[in-house]
Amino acid sequence: MPIKINEEKVRELLTESYEFQIMQSYGDEGIAAFRSVLEILHDLGRHIDHDIVKGSIVVFRSIGATSVISAGWSNLRDIAHAAQECPLQNETESLVVEVCSDGTLRYVKNAVLNLASLSEGAIIYIYRDKHDHFIIKGVTKTLENPYGYVTWFGMPTYRELGDALEEYKRRIVKTCNCDILSRSWRDGADGPRLFFTQGPEKLMRKSLTAFLNAFLRGTEVDEENPADDSHPVDITVSWTFYSRIALIEIKWLGQSSADDGHITADHKEPRANAGAKQLAEYIDEKYGRNPLHLVRGYLVVIDGRRRNLSAGHTSISREDGFYYKDSEITYNPAYHQVRMDFEPPTRMFADPKLAI
Numbered sequence: 001m002p003i004k005i006n007e008e009k010v011r012e013l014l015t016e017s018y019e020f021q022i023m024q025s026y027g028d029e030g031i032a033a034f035r036s037v038l039e040i041l042h043d044l045g046r047h048i049d050h051d052i053v054k055g056s057i058v059v060f061r062s063i064g065a066t067s068v069i070s071a072g073w074s075n076l077r078d079i080a081h082a083a084q085e086c087p088l089q090n091e092t093e094s095l096v097v098e099v100c101s102d103g104t105l106r107y108v109k110n111a112v113l114n115l116a117s118l119s120e121g122a123i124i125y126i127y128r129d130k131h132d133h134f135i136i137k138g139v140t141k142t143l144e145n146p147y148g149y150v151t152w153f154g155m156p157t158y159r160e161l162g163d164a165l166e167e168y169k170r171r172i173v174k175t176c177n178c179d180i181l182s183r184s185w186r187d188g189a190d191g192p193r194l195f196f197t198q199g200p201e202k203l204m205r206k207s208l209t210a211f212l213n214a215f216l217r218g219t220e221v222d223e224e225n226p227a228d229d230s231h232p233v234d235i236t237v238s239w240t241f242y243s244r245i246a247l248i249e250i251k252w253l254g255q256s257s258a259d260d261g262h263i264t265a266d267h268k269e270p271r272a273n274a275g276a277k278q279l280a281e282y283i284d285e286k287y288g289r290n291p292l293h294l295v296r297g298y299l300v301v302i303d304g305r306r307r308n309l310s311a312g313h314t315s316i317s318r319e320d321g322f323y324y325k326d327s328e329i330t331y332n333p334a335y336h337q338v339r340m341d342f343e344p345p346t347r348m349f350a351d352p353k354l355a356i
Contacts, residue, residue: 018134018141025137026063026123033061033123036099040079041125044097045154046242047083049294050127052340055093057086057127060118062101073098076105080243080292085109127151155218157239158296158343161246164215165300165346172211173302173348181207185304186257192315193352194306196256198264204250204302205234212237233282244294247282251275253324254304254350263311272301272329272345280335280342287341299345301329306352321352 022030040059048057076082076097085095085107096113098106115124116138124135130150132143149156172178175189182189184200184207197203205223212221218240224232235248251272256265276299283297306316307323328347335342 018136021136021141022123029063030123033063033099036103037061037123037125040097040099040105041153043079044082045151047080047292047294048086048154049158049244049296050130050151050154051156051159053086053127054091055095056091058094058096058113058115058124059099060096060122060124061099062122064101064121072111073106073108076107078292079105082107083243083294084292155239155242157242157244158246160216161212161237161298162343162346164212165298167215168208168211169346169348172207173350175351178207178211180210191353192355193304193350194255194309194313194316195263196252196254196265196304198256198258200252200256201234201250204252208248208250208300209235233279233286243292244296245286245290246296246298247279247286248298248300249275249279249282250300250302252302252304254306255309257311261311268305269329272299272347273331275299275301276331276333276335276342276345280339283339283341295341297335297342299343301345301347302350303347304350315355316352318354321354325349325351 018034019031022034026033037059044057044059082095082097082105092110094110096108096111100106115126115135118124119135119138126133126135126140132145132151132153134141134143143152145152149159172181176182176185176193177189179189180203184196184203185191185193186195186197187193209221209223212219212235216237220238220240222236222238224234233247234250237246237248238244251267251274253267253269253271255263255267258264279297279299283295287293287295303324305324305327307320309316309320329345331345336344
């Protein structure tokens with residue numbers, strides 16, 4: 001299960017760890033400034049996905065009532081707006097947020113700052129190279145995260161969802177270890193798992209939704225949440241305290257058959273590619289309706305392909321049953337390689353059950 005970071009405990013821990021150093025360097029005003037910076041960092045963490053930030057984020061507050069820098073800054077009324085300005089593309093970009101003495105915020109992009117010099121009269125935080133740092137009187141202190149997360153100031157929501165999908169792949173789809181998913185196979189979980197039932201998508205959605213509801217915390221997981229007025233995405237995941245949305249599109253590969261045994265569908269690689277295109281459109285539509293949210297797309301491909309399978313077969317050889325086990329899908333276009341909001345597709349191969 002994912003580990004949830006308690007924001008209040010983080011503030012207490014960091015304050016206790018740095019209080020002596022800050023008191024020595026900046027006095028009582030430094031402690032107050034430090035705590036105000038921590039508050040902003042947690043607010044930013046609700047809107048920024050640190051895992052994909054390649055540039056740097058700086059948050060600082062001056063000691064005393066005077067602002068250190070006055071030129072080229074814009075007022076910041078909504079912290080979500082700063083998230084939209086967050087650098088994503090390259091290591092040279094930066095976002096700098098100043099916490100003013102009256103509690104208001106200002107920001108500037110790509111400013112060239114001498115942080116060591118600035119730290120003589122300000123509490124400075126910087127996120128860089130996938131680590132949290134504080135700069136105290138010119139000395140950089142790195143915060144190591146024992147949980148392996150890239151930051152203390154935000155939950156790795158999307159990473160946890162990716163972990164959940166990997167668990168679903170290994171624990172559920174591989175051997176059909178789910179009462180709901182078992183009904184998507186013509187002969188159930190105890191059968192040979194050769195043919196899907198006709199139109200198994202609904203059962204796949206229900207199975208994955210139930211798993212995510214059990215695995216993830218602080219989320220709402222909904223089936224068939226319309227991306228627009230006419231196109232329902234299979235599953236939508238939203239986080240209660242974070243401005244993040246995940247769209248999950250499920251496609252299945254293999255053959256389905258009717259009750260009388262005739263083949264009703266035979267889906268191959270083009271089906272997965274069609275799903276990728278569909279998901280990319282859903283992401284764009286969702287972002288247009290939720291511009292202050294981060295939106296990320298996940299394509300789940302449940303792969304039940306079998307070689308040399310024909311209507312009426314009730315068993316299959318190991319060679320034919322596992323022929324596609326390691327056959328990865330080629331995507332063209334490869335949205336996950338050119339879009340930062342499109343995760344690499346997750347192919348989940350469903351093992352057949354061989355006759356003894």
